Amino acid sequence: MKIFPSSSIKKLDAYTIENEPIASIDLMERAATALTKAITDRWNTETPVTIFAGPGNNGGDALAVARMMAEKGYKLEVYLFNPKGELSPDCQTNKELVEMMEEVAFHEISTQFVPPVLTPDHLVIDGLFGSGLNKPLSGGFAAVVKYINSSPAMVVAIDIPSGLMGEENTFNVKTNIIRADVTFSLQLPKLAFLFAENTEFVGEWELLDIQLSEDGIEETETNYEMLEIEEIRSLIKPRKQFAHKGNFGHALLIAGSKGMAGASVLAARACLRSGVGLLTVHAPMCNNDILQTSIPEAIVETDANETCFAVPTDTDDYQAVGIGPGLGRNEETEAALLEQLEHCQAPVVVDADALNILANHRHALTHLPKGSILTPHPKELERLTGKCQDSYERLMKACELAHAAHVHIVLKGAYSAIITPEGKCFFNPTGNPGMATGGSGDVLTGVILALLAQGYPTEEAAKIGTYIHGLAGDVAQKKQGMIGMIASDIITCLPTAWRLVSE
Numbered sequence: 448m449k450i451f452p453s454s455s456i457k458k459l460d461a462y463t464i465e466n467e468p469i470a471s472i473d474l475m476e477r478a479a480t481a482l483t484k485a486i487t488d489r490w491n492t493e494t495p496v497t498i499f500a501g502p503g504n505n506g507g508d509a510l511a512v513a514r515m516m517a518e519k520g521y522k523l524e525v526y527l528f529n530p531k532g533e534l535s536p537d538c539q540t541n542k543e544l545v546e547m548m549e550e551v552a553f554h555e556i557s558t559q560f561v562p563p564v565l566t567p568d569h570l571v572i573d574g575l576f577g578s579g580l581n582k583p584l585s586g587g588f589a590a591v592v593k594y595i596n597s598s599p600a601m602v603v604a605i606d607i608p609s610g611l612m613g614e615e616n617t618f619n620v621k622t623n624i625i626r627a628d629v630t631f632s633l634q635l636p637k638l639a640f641l642f643a644e645n646t647e648f649v650g651e652w653e654l655l656d657i658q659l660s661e662d663g664i665e666e667t668e669t670n671y672e673m674l675e676i677e678e679i680r681s682l683i684k685p686r687k688q689f690a691h692k693g694n695f696g697h698a699l700l701i702a703g704s705k706g707m708a709g710a711s712v713l714a715a716r717a718c719l720r721s722g723v724g725l726l727t728v729h730a731p732m733c734n735n736d737i738l739q740t741s742i743p744e745a746i747v748e749t750d751a752n753e754t755c756f757a758v759p760t761d762t763d764d765y766q767a768v769g770i771g772p773g774l775g776r777n778e779e780t781e782a783a784l785l786e787q788l789e790h791c792q793a794p795v796v797v798d799a800d801a802l803n804i805l806a807n808h809r810h811a812l813t814h815l816p817k818g819s820i821l822t823p824h825p826k827e828l829e830r831l832t833g834k835c836q837d838s839y840e841r842l843m844k845a846c847e848l849a850h851a852a853h854v855h856i857v858l859k860g861a862y863s864a865i866i867t868p869e870g871k872c873f874f875n876p877t878g879n880p881g882m883a884t885g886g887s888g889d890v891l892t893g894v895i896l897a898l899l900a901q902g903y904p905t906e907e908a909a910k911i912g913t914y915i916h917g918l919a920g921d922v923a924q925k926k927q928g929m930i931g932m933i934a935s936d937i938i939t940c941l942p943t944a945w946r947l948v949s950e
């Protein structure tokens with residue numbers, strides 16, 4: 448599913464109007480019908496409703512919703528803010544329609560606004576501004592937003608909370624943005640919904656289908672997309688009847704140190720549960736017995752060092768290498784890692800301590816093996832790129848790094864972003880906060896390593912791996928609950944996740 452910047456949404460709207468064809472006012476009617484259904488499904492006619500409409504088409508939507516809800520018997524009060532005496536044509540039409548309805552208490556505000564009483568029973572519908580917002584709210588509009596935010600009422604935002612920009616909010620005035628409980632967004636999500644710091648404004652969000660032109664969506668370019676199960680399913684290669692383990696690659700995992708054998712065990716198990724033909728784990732001598740007993744399916748190659756990775760190994764026989772989980776950061780490991788990466792031909796998944804070491808040797812980032820993937824969580828990314836003020840800036844910096852180093856990046860978190868060197872970002876919808884537990888990232892490294900070893904192109908390996916990892920987390924959450932689940936449960940649920948997307 449594509450995610451468009453606000454500038455493209457207007458064009459898409461126009462494309463639909465021209466090519467469906469449909470009159471602009473009828474498209475608004477369609478949006479209002481979907482909005483009214485979504486609202487009336489959740490709140491009954493007993494709910495006192497106060498609607499705040501702005502001068503543009505977001506306000507037009509709100510006024511049309513007011514009319515439709517009044518026709519269903521809701522008791523409504525409507526405030527239309529028109530400080531410049533200028534409404535969009537469709538907003539004007541809907542104003543005239545709602546003004547005529549006796550059952551609606553309608554107020555058009557041009558200067559003085561006496562705020563209505565809002566109780567915890569009230570439902571506020573926010574239709575002040577939508578995707579047409581072009582600067583942070585200020586003055587009278589900011590005052591209205593603050594009033595709504597300070598009230599105890601439930602708030603539903605139409606399309607996007609008023610005051611929130613669709614993409615960048617780094618320099619926005621946070622107190623002047625509506626804090627919605629629910630946002631009903633039209634057709635497609637906004638990029639801003641995917642950032643942690645905006646949940647306080649967006650609340651729970653739901654998409655409403657208003658049948659914007661499929662051709663228009665297809666033709667309009669965007670750098671942002673949400674992964675969907677159909678795409679992942681189409682990427683997974685079926686196994687041939689006479690397939691043998693040689694067809695599924697030999698992966699090398701360089702992981703673990705004294706006290707952190709667990710990270711290597713988790714990554715190795717996840718790799719084996721993701722279809723790899725053979726797996727060799729390179730580990731310090733002290734972890735040999737642990738690995739041999741806990742993962743009989745893996746081959747263990749011991750480092751000459753007792754406690755950490757210190758001697759680079761030959762990678763010629765491997766199709767992919769995973770490096771980092773539980774590696775530690777001592778000097779010997781640092782030197783070994785840099786040398787290992789310099790001489791490696793196969794694509795590498797670089798995670799955890801390997802990323803932290805690279806943060807101190809940024810020059811090495813630019814000559815990673817072709818097809819490599821970095822899998823940082825936000826803190827690891829900032830060690831590589833420098834501090835970021837918010838998720839948008841972090842995403843932009845990750846894009847710059849992917850471009851400069853010519854690597855793919857999986858920026859982890861809720862809605863993990865898979866970023867290509869060309870600047871495309873694919874957001875992952877699977878996963879849940881139960882995965883915010885030590886070791887979950889090691890599992891992801893193992894899954895992506897297995898896919899690279901099987902010969903999946905880098906972008907596909909990152910997409911499939913991230914999606915499956917989150918899906919396994921969702922299956923684990925259903926079985927164990929968010930609080931009780933641990934990273935090993937994600938591994939246990941990988942087979943079910945694979946079945947869900949491949950059968």
Ligand SMILES: NC(=O)C1=CN([C@@H]2O[C@H](COP(=O)(O)OP(=O)(O)OC[C@H]3O[C@@H](n4cnc5c(N)ncnc54)[C@H](O)[C@@H]3O)[C@@H](O)[C@H]2O)[C@@H](O)CC1
Nearest residue numbers: 460475478503504505576577578579580581582583584606
């Ligand atoms: N995209 C779609 O698919 C559809 C969009 N519709 C609605 O139309 C909305 C977009 O409508 P518009 O483009 O008219 O945009 P808005 O309704 O967001 O308002 C834009 C107007 O507000 C002014 N404005 C922008 N920022 C301001 C600020 N900080 N302070 C004061 N005034 C400001 C602009 O100059 C313009 O006049 C969507 O959010 C949605 O609710 C629906 O009616 C139909 C379909």
Ligand SMILES: Nc1ncnc2c1ncn2[C@@H]1O[C@H](COP(=O)(O)OP(=O)(O)O)[C@@H](O)[C@H]1O
Nearest residue numbers: 824860861878879880882883885886887888889
């Ligand atoms: N709230 C969440 N929603 C979805 N996925 C999450 C959430 N929290 C964590 N995850 C996923 O769990 C993994 C955590 O990785 P990481 O932080 O590296 O953990 P660790 O270092 O403990 O292995 C990532 O893949 C991340 O996307």
Ligand SMILES: [K+]
Nearest residue numbers: 576605607609
């Ligand atoms: K709004």
